[in-house]
Amino acid sequence: MKNFFKSTKFKVIICVLTALLCGMLIAAFTSTSESPVTSIAGVIYKPFQKAAAYIVEKTQDWQGSFVSSSEYKEQVKELESDILEYNEKLVDYERTKQKLESYEAMLGVKNENPDYELVSASVISKNTADAYDSVTLDKGSTSGIEVNDPVVYGENVIGIVKEVGLATCVVKTVLDPSVNISVYEIKSRESGYSNTTASLSYEGLCRMSGLSKETSVAAGGIVCTSGLGGNFPRDLVVGTVTVLKSEETDMSVYAVIEPAVDVRAVNDVFVITDFISDVES
Amino acid sequence: MFRLEGLPVVIKRILLFAIVVVAAMLQNTDGLLPVIFGARIILLIPVVVCIGMCEGEMSGLVYGLIGGAFWDVCASGIDGFHGFYLAFIGCLSGILVHFIMRNRLLTQYCICTVSAVFYCVFYWFATVYSQVGDMNYSKLLGFYLPGAVITTAFSFIVYFIIRFICSSLKEKEPRINSVR
Numbered sequence: 001m002k003n004f005f006k007s008t009k010f011k012v013i014i015c016v017l018t019a020l021l022c023g024m025l026i027a028a029f030t031s032t033s034e035s036p037v038t039s040i041a042g043v044i045y046k047p048f049q050k051a052a053a054y055i056v057e058k059t060q061d062w063q064g065s066f067v068s069s070s071e072y073k074e075q076v077k078e079l080e081s082d083i084l085e086y087n088e089k090l091v092d093y094e095r096t097k098q099k100l101e102s103y104e105a106m107l108g109v110k111n112e113n114p115d116y117e118l119v120s121a122s123v124i125s126k127n128t129a130d131a132y133d134s135v136t137l138d139k140g141s142t143s144g145i146e147v148n149d150p151v152v153y154g155e156n157v158i159g160i161v162k163e164v165g166l167a168t169c170v171v172k173t174v175l176d177p178s179v180n181i182s183v184y185e186i187k188s189r190e191s192g193y194s195n196t197t198a199s200l201s202y203e204g205l206c207r208m209s210g211l212s213k214e215t216s217v218a219a220g221g222i223v224c225t226s227g228l229g230g231n232f233p234r235d236l237v238v239g240t241v242t243v244l245k246s247e248e249t250d251m252s253v254y255a256v257i258e259p260a261v262d263v264r265a266v267n268d269v270f271v272i273t274d275f276i277s278d279v280e281s
Numbered sequence: 282m283f284r285l286e287g288l289p290v291v292i293k294r295i296l297l298f299a300i301v302v303v304a305a306m307l308q309n310t311d312g313l314l315p316v317i318f319g320a321r322i323i324l325l326i327p328v329v330v331c332i333g334m335c336e337g338e339m340s341g342l343v344y345g346l347i348g349g350a351f352w353d354v355c356a357s358g359i360d361g362f363h364g365f366y367l368a369f370i371g372c373l374s375g376i377l378v379h380f381i382m383r384n385r386l387l388t389q390y391c392i393c394t395v396s397a398v399f400y401c402v403f404y405w406f407a408t409v410y411s412q413v414g415d416m417n418y419s420k421l422l423g424f425y426l427p428g429a430v431i432t433t434a435f436s437f438i439v440y441f442i443i444r445f446i447c448s449s450l451k452e453k454e455p456r457i458n459s460v461r
Contacts, residue, residue, distance in 0.1 A: 001380045013342055013372050020346070020368060024361035038360050041350030048302055049355070052310040059312075 105154025117274040132176040293450035305351035320427035327436035338375030345371025401425035
């Protein structure tokens, strides 16, 4: 054995191991952090590694048949709870998105009318016994809401508050025959009042009454609140004129209005609790 | 000049190189070797040890260097470490069998166990302790040492394959011309 340590073979072994150590030091201090040996080996080894990865990819399905069913059951359970969680998040997301849209719609109105005091509210129930789709909001007198406060979505009229509780309020929409709003048509500047009938309400329409036979209101005209009466601020949009019809009881004419917003589908609204009306100013 | 008697040696060397490459592929590709209770088989260690035992210290050095270089391509940590380590244990196993031990299965188990355990402990110490700064024994006991045990347990398969190849493909002894 002593002769081995004196032999050329042993010296060669020591030289090789020393060179490998130096390679490690070079790798530690160079920017690529790779020793020369590893770099060369990488070039040779890469096709083999690719082949191995390809084999694994092709045999993954076959390997799956050796996995116990209990493991799959556990995975299915986990995935089902993930799905439930994601569904909840999706619902939350849609709700938040709708809220954001209503806030964005209201932002422009608030900028133009800084005197408006607004309370945001959500529809929490619809009165199924009411033929005219009155809704209940989740805010009440504790939020400053009072009877006859207007309810809007952006700059579009939804209805008016008719009952107020501490934490809720009931809103009658523009599709309720008992709701009358002073309005005017913006092109012709003709004024009237908006209300509806049972048959029009069923179709989701209301009307602008009080027009003379010679009215210049035409289809396509936009009907807005006039601010008279003090319940509604001026220039909130009620809807668009679709057609003119003659009253059955007298010689006057009325314009059928399609509301700007589907009042039955809105969930997030704003209640105008205070504003400076034209009457006051 | 090329001799036909040297052909088995050439074939043997090519086969041993192929075994090292296949061992590197199996070890470094996820899904090719079974993972037993979270422990992975470190196939290159028994391959290099067996080649060193059967072929001598120089072959152990060279094949250890090649296998370690392939391992370094896929490994993180100190680059060149695996090349150095496998070259060292390949050479050392050849020296031990040449001077002290016999080329037997039990000898292979001894050398393989020591090599695998030393590698696992050193690698755990160099990576977990130095990076995390905490003696995380759960990693050592749950991952690294079980890997060394599994590696040793299956090393007999590698030993018999390499020993068969080395004994079958020996260089033929030159004919002695009989004097009439």
